[in-house]
Amino acid sequence: MDHDSDRGSWGRALWLRVRELLIIVVGAVIVSAGLRAFVFEPFTIPSGSMEQTFQIDDKVMAQKVTDFQRGDIIVFADPGSWLDQPVQKSTGPKRVLELMGVLPDTSRNYLTKRVIGMPGDTVSCCDAQGRVSINGAALDESEYLYAEGGQTVDPSEIEFDVTVPRGRVFVMGDHRNASADSRCHLNDLVPGKPRGITGFVPIENVTGSVVMVIAPFERFRTFSTPEAFAGVPPPRGEAPKAPEVLVQGTC
Numbered sequence: 001m002d003h004d005s006d007r008g009s010w011g012r013a014l015w016l017r018v019r020e021l022l023i024i025v026v027g028a029v030i031v032s033a034g035l036r037a038f039v040f041e042p043f044t045i046p047s048g049s050m051e052q053t054f055q056i057d058d059k060v061m062a063q064k065v066t067d068f069q070r071g072d073i074i075v076f077a078d079p080g081s082w083l084d085q086p087v088q089k090s091t092g093p094k095r096v097l098e099l100m101g102v103l104p105d106t107s108r109n110y111l112t113k114r115v116i117g118m119p120g121d122t123v124s125c126c127d128a129q130g131r132v133s134i135n136g137a138a139l140d141e142s143e144y145l146y147a148e149g150g151q152t153v154d155p156s157e158i159e160f161d162v163t164v165p166r167g168r169v170f171v172m173g174d175h176r177n178a179s180a181d182s183r184c185h186l187n188d189l190v191p192g193k194p195r196g197i198t199g200f201v202p203i204e205n206v207t208g209s210v211v212m213v214i215a216p217f218e219r220f221r222t223f224s225t226p227e228a229f230a231g232v233p234p235p236r237g238e239a240p241k242a243p244e245v246l247v248q249g250t251c
Helices: 002-038 092-100
Strands: 040-044 059-063 073-077 110-117 122-125 159-163 168-172 206-215 244-248
Touching: 040 206, 059 073, 073 168, 110 122
Parallel strands: none
Antiparallel strands: 040 059, 059 206, 073 110, 073 206, 110 168, 122 159, 159 244
């Protein structure tokens, strides 16, 4: 009887330990999923289009609490054939960690670019000094444009003048001559849709704005809206339903 009692006590104690562990794990999953859904979400930088702000394979964190604005870096789902590679979803334990928010999500194709134009903004390039202008105000983009050997890339090798339609944004990569961004889709034709509409990212596709690089550790840094956008005036009027596009050249 004593042996049976000891085994019973040991079994109950083991079950209590296992139950506590399960509660902790389930709680951690719920908290992590909640944070990912409403607060923060990690992503991996897949290309060099945002160099030198980001390097390929940098791990970044996007926040979902506050709205983004001109100049912010955003993560967004492919708005329409910007990426030609298929989605390669993870499986097994890696997918579980993605769902928990520990690893970046691979279930959709995401891109990372800088917001240049908000709905109603008129964005053009290039002025007499070769700069991008928003609502008539020229930008000094030297703070973030890609540079090599002391030479900064041109703000754009493509000339354009666009008015951003309602519910969408105009985005560009910091490594302008290595970024297939909004400029590269201004001539796209989609049956039943206005010309160039796929060059403007639907706001509903935006996951959030990037606030920091979290890995590798030696590249850790945080981000805020560049000073270059502080002097941009508001749009001259309401955002049009369809984009207004003038473009010379292709990517």
